Amino acid sequence: MLDAVSLLNYKVNTVARSLKSKRTLSVGLIAPEIDNVFFMRVARGVEDRLGEEGYSMIVVNARESELREEAALELLLEKQVDGIIAIPSGSRGDHLALALQARVPLVLVDRLVENFTTDAVLVDNREATYRAITRLATGGHRSFGFIGGQPHIFTARERYQGFIQALRDQGIPPREEHLLFGDFHIESGYHLMKNLMEQPDPPRTVMIANYFMHIGVIRYISFQRGQIPPDLYLAAFDNMEFSAVSSVPSLSIAQPIDQIGRHAAERVLQRIQGDNENWPCIERLPTKEITYNDQHHHQP
Amino acid sequence: MLDAVSLLNYKVNTVARSLKSKRTLSVGLIAPEIDNVFFMRVARGVEDRLGEEGYSMIVVNARESELREEAALELLLEKQVDGIIAIPSGSRGDHLALALQARVPLVLVDRLVENFTTDAVLVDNREATYRAITRLATGGHRSFGFIGGQPHIFTARERYQGFIQALRDQGIPPREEHLLFGDFHIESGYHLMKNLMEQPDPPRTVMIANYFMHIGVIRYISFQRGQIPPDLYLAAFDNMEFSAVSSVPSLSIAQPIDQIGRHAAERVLQRIQGDNENWPCIERLPTKEITYNDQHHHQP
DNA sequence: CTGAAAGCGCTTACAG
DNA sequence: CTGAAAGCGCTTACAG
Structure with missing residues (x-):
């Protein structure tokens, strides 16, 4: 049977599957800027972890605008993503409530916002x-x-x-x-x-x-x-x-940028599974200090 | 009516729409490395242009492996993307034929591959x-x-x-x-x-x-x-x-990295519209020379 | 255990 | 012009 399937070059149509199952196995990633090393590292961590669970990542550029961020959110909800990870563009988060209203888990990365609380992964x-x-x-x-x-x-x-x-x-x-x-x-x-x-x-x-x-x-x-x-x-x-x-x-x-991405993905996956333990969970990852050319510097 | 719709917080389910219409309004982007400035600039250009036409972008990291690249391609085809843009991971392209077999347009960026030809955007x-x-x-x-x-x-x-x-x-x-x-x-x-x-x-x-x-x-x-x-x-x-x-x-x-991304998106959109004029089109964009601190350098 | 049927939420072709 | 019906390709609950 597998042979027939592969011979016929059959591919499941995940769109049909999703319509029935109500899961798209996709997560949206919204960021204020996508051509930015920091963001890309986060995205890599996210994609890595999501990929391990068979999820894929839809990337939307909010271009530092809360308005576009809201539009991105609506787009992703219409696409029926199972979860959303966002680096917020502004300091207000009222519009982000849309996701939770639609019962789609939302995890913030790098920044917290006013008037809105949800899971987040960042550093102190x-x-x-x-x-x-x-x-x-x-x-x-x-x-x-x-x-x-x-x-x-x-x-x-x-x-x-x-x-x-x-x-x-x-x-x-x-x-x-x-x-x-x-x-x-x-x-x-x-x-x-x-x-x-x-x-x-x-x-x-x-x-x-x-x-x-x-x-x-x-x-x-x-x-x-x-x-x-x-x-x-x-x-x-x-x-x-x-x-x-x-x-x-x-x-x-x-x-720990890769870790930030992976943890955000982990969190959103957890919420997608329906595990809402200690929501909202603000996770602060540890930073490290690294010195360069420090050896000859004066120490009094 | 619009009021009722917005009051009820109604959102179209694009999954159902896609099942019927056979278009998902999404394009896959495969790259050998996603935490990389060059790639991100391309991705930005792609996302920009796609966004203008209402398309969104699914990013998959092939991590420099042709095997993962092929898996990414299959995943994207199962997701019924309308088109694919890829920066190839290796020098061979045999497996990329999958996309064209599935009648999904594929545009290469930055690199050409052996044994396989399709639209491409790069520099000379x-x-x-x-x-x-x-x-x-x-x-x-x-x-x-x-x-x-x-x-x-x-x-x-x-x-x-x-x-x-x-x-x-x-x-x-x-x-x-x-x-x-x-x-x-x-x-x-x-x-x-x-x-x-x-x-x-x-x-x-x-x-x-x-x-x-x-x-x-x-x-x-x-x-x-x-x-x-x-x-x-x-x-x-x-x-x-x-x-x-x-x-x-x-x-x-x-x-012209942004342009490379935009042109690749443009090309894939053109093919999605069913316009197959002069396929395969290898587009080589012009480069520019920029000098730094050059003023005092010796000229014989 | 197997196979036919119903249904996911849209769109579209068609009957009224 | 309006509204009910069929169908997209799966999954799943159910009848046989």
């Missing part, structure tokens, strides 16, 4: 930043600058809070002209670093709140060589392809 | 490399090294051929110890560059055949500063986030 940005800055301050760093993101972005907020709190607890007064905020993109990192370094008394240790601004900072440094303080030190959130490139000593806060 | 790697090297040679460069990929990869082959041909036509004999081949990943670029630079007579101009090996090269340089020839010059395929970071003057061959 505040705590991770706090620990890194505290470690540096304890190691003798005293002059800190900060290159952050806009406060309406959840991760930008948490990272800034951790930074400021660490300075306070270490008795280091933050200097306003050393606290700059950009848009989490490369150019912004470049210009804010330029701004910091051109100040009469630039900070010696600069914390950069995301990977893309970190790239911008590295780009600035690679053009300015010689004109930057010899004792410059960088700390940055995320650890990816380029985190190791900088010739300036640095500390990266590494998120 | 050979020609682009040839032009860049010829331009450099004409500008006075005489000592070339090459950091390439394995010959079973289509783009690696084309880029190497263009390089060698350009040297020949410029009367520059290639030196065997300056021609090295890696695996298109970061580490490989690092080590091959190290190998080149530690030779008694290192090449002054190094052509790097892909973006990830280029990152590895930049990483090596950023660690070795001072110990590299002052007249070192880099040429590299692809132009992305980090291409601009290098402090060494360089030339990037930029592929």
